Amino acid sequence: MLYKSLSSFPVFEVERDYDKCIVCGCCVQQCTFDATYYLPYAKKVITDEHKCVGCKRCEAMCPTGAIKVRAVTNEFKHNAYWDARTIRDIYKQADQGGVILTGGGNDRRFRVYWDHLLIDACQVTNPSIDPLREPMELRTFLGRKPDALEVEYNEKGEPELKTKIAPNLVAEIPVIFAPMSYGALNLNMHKAMAAAADAMGTYWNTGEGSLHRDLYKYGHCTIVQVASGRFGVSAEYLKVAAAAEIKIGQGAKPGIGGHLPGEKVDEEISKTRMIPVGTDALSPAPHHDIYSIEDLRQLIYAIKEATNYEKPVSVKIAAVHNVAAIASGIARAGADIIVLDGFRGGTGASPAIVRDYVGIPVEIAVAVVDQRLREEGIRNWVSIIAAGGIRNSADVIKAIALGADAVYIGTSALLAVGCTLCHKCYTGRCAWGITTNDPHIAKRLNPDIAAERLINLLKGWAHEMKEMLGLMGINAIESLKGNRLRLRAIGLTKEEMDILGVLPAGEGI
Amino acid sequence: MMVLTRSRELSGCGLSGIISRKKNLIPGEVIIRSITHMRERGNGLGAGYAGYGIYPDFPDEYAFHIMYDDELARKETEEYIKQRFHVIHYEEIPTRKVKGIQDSPLLWRYFLRPIEPPDESDFVEEDYVMKAVMDINDKIRGAYVFSSGKNMGAFKGVGEPDDIGEFYRIDEYQAYLWVAHTRFPTNTPGWWGGAHPFTLLDWAVVHNGEISSYGTNKRYLEMFGYKCTLRTDTEVVAYLIDLLVRRHKLPLRIAAYALASPFWKDIDRMPENQRRLFTAIRMVYGSALLNGPFAILVSWNGGLMGLNDRIKLRPFVAAVKDDKVYMASEEAAIREICPSPDRVWAPKAGDPVIALFEDFDGGTQFKEHQV
Structure with a gap:
C-alpha cells in the first residue's frame, strides 16, 4: 500500500521572484510556522510549502514585494463531490487517527x-434625512425594560419618573466586541479591544478566560464571561464589570466547551485564569451546575446577588434548531440580555467537523427569537445581541431590522488588526501576533495601533449606519428595531421568507 | 370598498382642527370651509371629518360607524355585534347623492352598550370595545369599523373634502370639536377605509406624512393586542395614543414626547430629574417613536392635540381666538374661518400643542396643557 502523508500535497505555493529578492531574511524571521528558511550554499531563501498555512505574513512584510502566496487549486483531479479539503482530511485522519x-x-x-436581504430607501413621499446635516442617533440600551412607565407630578408640578428601571448597558454604537478569551488571544489584543470600546462608548467582552488585572481600569466598558470552566471567576471580577455573561454555547461549536491548549497557558494566563501553567484549559461541554432551565435561573440570580442587582446579566447561546423556545425560557429565567451566536461565529480552537456542520445561521435565529418573544409579549424583558459572522455595517442594519438590539463582532475585529483567516489560531503560532502567547511574536501586535484600527473600523461602520438610517428616513436606531418592512428578500423560498418575516423584492408595503 | 391586502397609504395631505374650549357648538360648515381651502394639499382621492358632541341623544353609547362591501358583511357583523352589545339604536348613515362621489360602500351606524360578561372581575369596558373593533376589522371580510367612540363620529371616503362633506351632510351636524383631512394618496387610491381620520374608541387621528418606523410600531402594538389590519401607517398613531395614554396612563404630554422624542444631545443637557425621565421614555418606548415626517392632530372627548415630527418635516400652524383653538397645515386654512386670531404660531418640532375642554377633568394625566 502506498504511504501517502498529508505533506505530499501542499495547500499553498509560495512564489518568490528571485530578481526582486535581496535575501534580507525578513520572511524567514516573520514565518512562525518554520516554512521559510535560508539555504546558505545556494545563498537563497526558500519555502517548505508543506508547512505553509497561507497566513501571508511573509508576503506582507517582504520589503521588495518578491513573494506571492497562492492557494493551490488544482492539486487533485477535479471532483465536485470529493473536494481537496475532504480528501486531505481523510489522509490526515488516516495518518493520525485524531479529531481535526x-x-x-x-x-x-x-x-x-444577509446577502439575500436588501434595504429600503425613501423616495419623494417621505424624505430621506441627511446625516451630515441632521442628528442621527445610534445610542442603544441593552437590558430589561418595563412594559410601561409610571409618571407622576411632584409638588413643584414637574413630571417625575416613578418606575425603577433595571440596570442597562448604554452603547453609543450597537456594535460590541465579541467574547474572545485571554489565552485564545493575547493581552495586547485584549488591551486594544478594551481601549477601543472605551473610546467609542461601547463594550468589549472578556470571553471565558477572565480579565487581566491591568485591564480592571476598563471595567466600566467590559462584559465579563462566566463559562463552564469558570476560569478566573471571582467576586471582584464580577464587580469590576459593566455586565456579566453566562456562556452556555458558542456558534462555532454548539454543545461543546472551550479548548485552550496547554502550550498557550503561560504565567500571566495561569494567574488570570487561576490554573497551573501549561495545563490544557478544557471547559466542560455543559456547566456542571446547569442541567436545566431552572438551574440556569439559579446561576443568573447568584450573579445578580453577587453584584447587588446593579448589573445586567446576559446569557449567550449557540443558535440551534430550537433556539426560539430556548430563548423564551432564558428570558423567563431572568436574563436581561440574550446573545444568539450563529454558526458562522469564530473560535480559537474547535473540531472542524463541529464548526462546519452544527448550528444554524444567526439571521434565522434572530428572526425566530424576536418573533417568539413578541408573540409571548416578553420582548421588552430582554435585549437580543446577534453574533457570529457580522461582516459589515449592512449586516448590522439587517440584524437590527430583523429584531436584534445590537451585534457582537469577533472575526471582523480580528481582521481589522491584521488577521488573514488562515484558521491556525489553535496552534498558538499566529504570525500576526493576535492568537499567540509567545511574547516574541505577540509583540507584533501593538495594542495602541490595534486600538486605533478598531476605533477606525467602528467609526467607519457608524458613519455608514447613519447614512443607511438617513436614506431610510429614520433618525434613531430604535425605529429600525424589528422593522422588517424595510427589508426585502431576493432569491429566497416562501418558507425562508416566512421564517425571516420579510416580503419578496417587488412587493410594496 | 376595495381592500388591498398588502398596501400602505403614503400621502401628502392637509389637515385642520377647531376646538371650542367652552364647548360652544361649531357648525360643520365651518370645518368644511377650512379644509377645502387647502385644495392644493389633496388630490380628490380621500377626505374625512370627525366631530365631537354630535350625538347629544346618545351621549353614553359607543357610536360605531361601519362600512360594508355588501349585505353579507353587514349581516355577519350585525350578528357579531348583537352577541356582545345592546343595540340601543341603529340606522343607515344619512348621506346625499353627490356628483363627485361614486362607489360608496354601505354605511351604517350603531349606538351600542357593551354586554358585560357575568364572571369577569377585571372587565375593562374600553378594552372590550377595542377588541370588538379589532375582531370585526380583522376577521369579517368586507366590514370596517371607522368610528367607535362616545358622542363622536368619523366620516370619511374617497372624494374632495367639500364633496365628502356634502355627501355625509356634515353641514347638518354641530360639534364643539372638529377635525378634518384632505388626502393626496400615492398608494391606495380608491379605498374608502384609507381616508382619514383613523379612530379607536374616541381617539381620532388625522395625519399628514409617512411613518418610516411603521414596521417597528406595528410589531410593537401587536404585542399589546392591536391588529394593524388597514395597511395604513396612520392607524398605528391612533393605537399608540390609546396604548400610552389610556392603557399605560402616561400624561398626554409625556406620551407626545414618546412619539416625537427629543434628541439625545438635548436630553443629555437636561437637569437630572428630567434627564432620567426622558432617558426612560426613550428606553422603554423606543418602539413607539414615530419616525419620518408627520403633522398629526389627535382628538378625543377631552380635547385636541397637535404634534409635529422631531425635525418638523411637515407644516403645522396653531392659532387662538377667544375660547377657540385652531390647528392646521396652513395658516390660510385658519384665516379662512378666523380672519383675525389673537395669536398665530408655528409650533416647534416635537412640541405638542394641547387644548383641553374647560370642563374636562382627566386628572393629572392631562395636567399639562399649553393653550
Whole structure:
C-alpha cells in the first residue's frame, strides 16, 4: 500500500521572484510556522510549502514585494463531490487517527442570508434625512425594560419618573466586541479591544478566560464571561464589570466547551485564569451546575446577588434548531440580555467537523427569537445581541431590522488588526501576533495601533449606519428595531421568507 | 370598498382642527370651509371629518360607524355585534347623492352598550370595545369599523373634502370639536377605509406624512393586542395614543414626547430629574417613536392635540381666538374661518400643542396643557 502523508500535497505555493529578492531574511524571521528558511550554499531563501498555512505574513512584510502566496487549486483531479479539503482530511485522519482541529469560523458554502436581504430607501413621499446635516442617533440600551412607565407630578408640578428601571448597558454604537478569551488571544489584543470600546462608548467582552488585572481600569466598558470552566471567576471580577455573561454555547461549536491548549497557558494566563501553567484549559461541554432551565435561573440570580442587582446579566447561546423556545425560557429565567451566536461565529480552537456542520445561521435565529418573544409579549424583558459572522455595517442594519438590539463582532475585529483567516489560531503560532502567547511574536501586535484600527473600523461602520438610517428616513436606531418592512428578500423560498418575516423584492408595503 | 391586502397609504395631505374650549357648538360648515381651502394639499382621492358632541341623544353609547362591501358583511357583523352589545339604536348613515362621489360602500351606524360578561372581575369596558373593533376589522371580510367612540363620529371616503362633506351632510351636524383631512394618496387610491381620520374608541387621528418606523410600531402594538389590519401607517398613531395614554396612563404630554422624542444631545443637557425621565421614555418606548415626517392632530372627548415630527418635516400652524383653538397645515386654512386670531404660531418640532375642554377633568394625566 502506498504511504501517502498529508505533506505530499501542499495547500499553498509560495512564489518568490528571485530578481526582486535581496535575501534580507525578513520572511524567514516573520514565518512562525518554520516554512521559510535560508539555504546558505545556494545563498537563497526558500519555502517548505508543506508547512505553509497561507497566513501571508511573509508576503506582507517582504520589503521588495518578491513573494506571492497562492492557494493551490488544482492539486487533485477535479471532483465536485470529493473536494481537496475532504480528501486531505481523510489522509490526515488516516495518518493520525485524531479529531481535526481548526480555528476561525465556518467557511463552508452555505446560504448567506444577509446577502439575500436588501434595504429600503425613501423616495419623494417621505424624505430621506441627511446625516451630515441632521442628528442621527445610534445610542442603544441593552437590558430589561418595563412594559410601561409610571409618571407622576411632584409638588413643584414637574413630571417625575416613578418606575425603577433595571440596570442597562448604554452603547453609543450597537456594535460590541465579541467574547474572545485571554489565552485564545493575547493581552495586547485584549488591551486594544478594551481601549477601543472605551473610546467609542461601547463594550468589549472578556470571553471565558477572565480579565487581566491591568485591564480592571476598563471595567466600566467590559462584559465579563462566566463559562463552564469558570476560569478566573471571582467576586471582584464580577464587580469590576459593566455586565456579566453566562456562556452556555458558542456558534462555532454548539454543545461543546472551550479548548485552550496547554502550550498557550503561560504565567500571566495561569494567574488570570487561576490554573497551573501549561495545563490544557478544557471547559466542560455543559456547566456542571446547569442541567436545566431552572438551574440556569439559579446561576443568573447568584450573579445578580453577587453584584447587588446593579448589573445586567446576559446569557449567550449557540443558535440551534430550537433556539426560539430556548430563548423564551432564558428570558423567563431572568436574563436581561440574550446573545444568539450563529454558526458562522469564530473560535480559537474547535473540531472542524463541529464548526462546519452544527448550528444554524444567526439571521434565522434572530428572526425566530424576536418573533417568539413578541408573540409571548416578553420582548421588552430582554435585549437580543446577534453574533457570529457580522461582516459589515449592512449586516448590522439587517440584524437590527430583523429584531436584534445590537451585534457582537469577533472575526471582523480580528481582521481589522491584521488577521488573514488562515484558521491556525489553535496552534498558538499566529504570525500576526493576535492568537499567540509567545511574547516574541505577540509583540507584533501593538495594542495602541490595534486600538486605533478598531476605533477606525467602528467609526467607519457608524458613519455608514447613519447614512443607511438617513436614506431610510429614520433618525434613531430604535425605529429600525424589528422593522422588517424595510427589508426585502431576493432569491429566497416562501418558507425562508416566512421564517425571516420579510416580503419578496417587488412587493410594496 | 376595495381592500388591498398588502398596501400602505403614503400621502401628502392637509389637515385642520377647531376646538371650542367652552364647548360652544361649531357648525360643520365651518370645518368644511377650512379644509377645502387647502385644495392644493389633496388630490380628490380621500377626505374625512370627525366631530365631537354630535350625538347629544346618545351621549353614553359607543357610536360605531361601519362600512360594508355588501349585505353579507353587514349581516355577519350585525350578528357579531348583537352577541356582545345592546343595540340601543341603529340606522343607515344619512348621506346625499353627490356628483363627485361614486362607489360608496354601505354605511351604517350603531349606538351600542357593551354586554358585560357575568364572571369577569377585571372587565375593562374600553378594552372590550377595542377588541370588538379589532375582531370585526380583522376577521369579517368586507366590514370596517371607522368610528367607535362616545358622542363622536368619523366620516370619511374617497372624494374632495367639500364633496365628502356634502355627501355625509356634515353641514347638518354641530360639534364643539372638529377635525378634518384632505388626502393626496400615492398608494391606495380608491379605498374608502384609507381616508382619514383613523379612530379607536374616541381617539381620532388625522395625519399628514409617512411613518418610516411603521414596521417597528406595528410589531410593537401587536404585542399589546392591536391588529394593524388597514395597511395604513396612520392607524398605528391612533393605537399608540390609546396604548400610552389610556392603557399605560402616561400624561398626554409625556406620551407626545414618546412619539416625537427629543434628541439625545438635548436630553443629555437636561437637569437630572428630567434627564432620567426622558432617558426612560426613550428606553422603554423606543418602539413607539414615530419616525419620518408627520403633522398629526389627535382628538378625543377631552380635547385636541397637535404634534409635529422631531425635525418638523411637515407644516403645522396653531392659532387662538377667544375660547377657540385652531390647528392646521396652513395658516390660510385658519384665516379662512378666523380672519383675525389673537395669536398665530408655528409650533416647534416635537412640541405638542394641547387644548383641553374647560370642563374636562382627566386628572393629572392631562395636567399639562399649553393653550
